[in-house]
Amino acid sequence: MVHWTDKERSTVRAVWEKLDIDQIGPEALARVLIVYPWTERYFGGFGDMFTATAVLNNSKVAAQGKVVLKALDRAVKNMDNIKGTYAALSRMHYEKLNVDPDNFRLLADCITITVACKLKGDLSPQTQATWQKFLSVVVEAMGSQYS
Amino acid sequence: MSLSGRDKTIVKSFWDKIGSRSADIGAEALGRMLRVFPQTKTYFAHWSDLGPDSPQVRKHGSVIMAAVGEAIGKIDDLTGALSSLSELHAFKLRVDPANFRILAHNLIVVIASYFPADFTPEAHVSFDKFLMRLAFALSERYR
Numbered sequence: 001m002v003h004w005t006d007k008e009r010s011t012v013r014a015v016w017e018k019l020d021i022d023q024i025g026p027e028a029l030a031r032v033l034i035v036y037p038w039t040e041r042y043f044g045g046f047g048d049m050f051t052a053t054a055v056l057n058n059s060k061v062a063a064q065g066k067v068v069l070k071a072l073d074r075a076v077k078n079m080d081n082i083k084g085t086y087a088a089l090s091r092m093h094y095e096k097l098n099v100d101p102d103n104f105r106l107l108a109d110c111i112t113i114t115v116a117c118k119l120k121g122d123l124s125p126q127t128q129a130t131w132q133k134f135l136s137v138v139v140e141a142m143g144s145q146y147s
Numbered sequence: 148m149s150l151s152g153r154d155k156t157i158v159k160s161f162w163d164k165i166g167s168r169s170a171d172i173g174a175e176a177l178g179r180m181l182r183v184f185p186q187t188k189t190y191f192a193h194w195s196d197l198g199p200d201s202p203q204v205r206k207h208g209s210v211i212m213a214a215v216g217e218a219i220g221k222i223d224d225l226t227g228a229l230s231s232l233s234e235l236h237a238f239k240l241r242v243d244p245a246n247f248r249i250l251a252h253n254l255i256v257v258i259a260s261y262f263p264a265d266f267t268p269e270a271h272v273s274f275d276k277f278l279m280r281l282a283f284a285l286s287e288r289y290r
Binding site: 027030031034035052055056109112113116117118119120121123125126128129132 | 175178179182183184199252255256257259260261263266267268269271272275
């Protein structure tokens with residue numbers, strides 16, 4: 001079980017409260033698709049993603065980005081059982097969506113970079129360390145049901 | 148994943164934008180790497196101070212960025228440009244090349260936080276590709 005100090009809990013909550021899911025979600029997912037274009041394999045029905053502009057203007061990408069960040073909210077609200085919270089989602093990504101779990105790490109990195117653009121200096125090294133710990137737990141939970 | 152002409156143009160112009168802030172960016176990225184990914188501290192056990200204001204961290208951060216700047220100047224031959232640094236990292240420092248990716252991530256986080264409006268997804272992909280090529284060139288002499 002992951003141990004969180006009170007400071008770490010409040011840091012994660014504080015970062016989360018500063019984020020607009022409807023803005024951060026679409027941007028983070030767009031960055032994943034643009035920076036790591038092989039990830040497009042998982043979004044076959046999304047239409048035109050051939051250029052960065054197309055990805056950024058793609059309404060299905062934006063909608064999916066919001067879905068992903070809304071799911072991250074569940075981890076923020078259940079920090080003591082992130083693995084349990086994501087068990088079913090992990091299984092779905094493995095068995096139904098066939099997603100290589102390395103992609104969860106890529107998405108986590110792009111979320112952090114999007115957050116850095118938004119928070120700038122407010123993402124202090126201390127805050128980044130706690131945020132990274134949180135996302136690492138999320139990434140591990142999302143890969144936990146792969147067998 | 149070779150660098151297109153467009154990637155090189157984007158990286159060079161971003162570097163010009165970074166200008167004199169490169170030393171600060173390097174120092175901050177190195178400090179963040181040591182703080183956020185503590186396994187990287189194992190390579191710097193000989194430093195007395197690994198905190199963000201450590202003069203050793205600041206100095207080394209600017210050394211790293213000077214090398215990045217030099218590499219950008221020789222972007223058409225990164226392998227050649229980094230040959231002796233690659234030998235240093237391979238045979239003397241023996242740094243696991245997986246860590247180059249970790250430093251690259253922190254460089255990107257710092258650059259994004261300093262230039263949020265300019266670090267668009269298009270700039271992000273070109274910079275990420277460049278740093279991966281840099282890491283590859285740095286690991287060229289390993290085996």
